[in-house]
Amino acid sequence: MNFSFFNEYDLHSDIELLFPITSSSAAVLQFIYSFFLYSAISLIVWLMLKIVNSFQSNKLFTKYQITGFSLLGKLIIWLSVLDSIGSFLMRIMLKSKLELKLEISTFWLFIAIGAFFIVLSKIFERAYQLKSENELTI
Amino acid sequence: MPIIINLDRMLEERGMKSNELAEIVGITTANLSILKTGKARAIRFSTLEAICQALDCQPGDILEYVLD
Numbered sequence: 001m002n003f004s005f006f007n008e009y010d011l012h013s014d015i016e017l018l019f020p021i022t023s024s025s026a027a028v029l030q031f032i033y034s035f036f037l038y039s040a041i042s043l044i045v046w047l048m049l050k051i052v053n054s055f056q057s058n059k060l061f062t063k064y065q066i067t068g069f070s071l072l073g074k075l076i077i078w079l080s081v082l083d084s085i086g087s088f089l090m091r092i093m094l095k096s097k098l099e100l101k102l103e104i105s106t107f108w109l110f111i112a113i114g115a116f117f118i119v120l121s122k123i124f125e126r127a128y129q130l131k132s133e134n135e136l137t138i
Numbered sequence: 139m140p141i142i143i144n145l146d147r148m149l150e151e152r153g154m155k156s157n158e159l160a161e162i163v164g165i166t167t168a169n170l171s172i173l174k175t176g177k178a179r180a181i182r183f184s185t186l187e188a189i190c191q192a193l194d195c196q197p198g199d200i201l202e203y204v205l206d
Contacts, residue, residue, distance in 0.1 A: 132179075133179045136172060136180070138170075138172060138185050
């Protein structure tokens with residue numbers, strides 16, 4: 001496998017690759033990491049679209065939405081945590097550089113978004129209880 | 139729930155059918171069924187008043203507290 005393109009790209013560009021690809025194993029690792037990362041992001045986007053579509057049926061505070069929001073929040077939090085761990089390990093393996101980044105702009109922001117969705121699911125759960133209570137008031 | 143609804147007994151005593159009562163009270167038979175089976179979480183005073191008026195009884199005749 002020839003990686004001259006990547007090396008050339010790395011040398012002549014101002015853009016620094018997160019993990020420079022220098023060997024075939026690094027390329028495979030990078031590919032697997034990116035594949036899982038983007039699969040998880042796709043799953044989150046798909047789930048978000050499903051929940052948004054469920055609002056269009058004029059049915060609010062359903063079990064489906066509660067579970068969806070909860071799952072979405074948990075997925076975002078887990079993905080942020082796993083991505084941070086993955087990036088940390090990849091830096092050690094590919095850059096031989098020990099670096100721990102907990103940037104406000106990325107990691108904590110996604111944790112906050114995940115927590116927001118979990119809180120939203122709790123609010124929807126309470127609303128669902130109140131709704132069913134109201135429906136069972138004769 | 140320790141609150142028992144004695145609607146069936148009252149209906150039997152008055153010789154009235156569920157759908158007749160539902161019509162007089164102004165609720166659906168489905169809602170009356172929920173009330174009769176004890177699945178209801180709450181009852182409005184207006185509904186209770188209408189039932190009492192239709193069955194000529196007191197709220198205590200319909201509702202009963204039984205310790206679990």
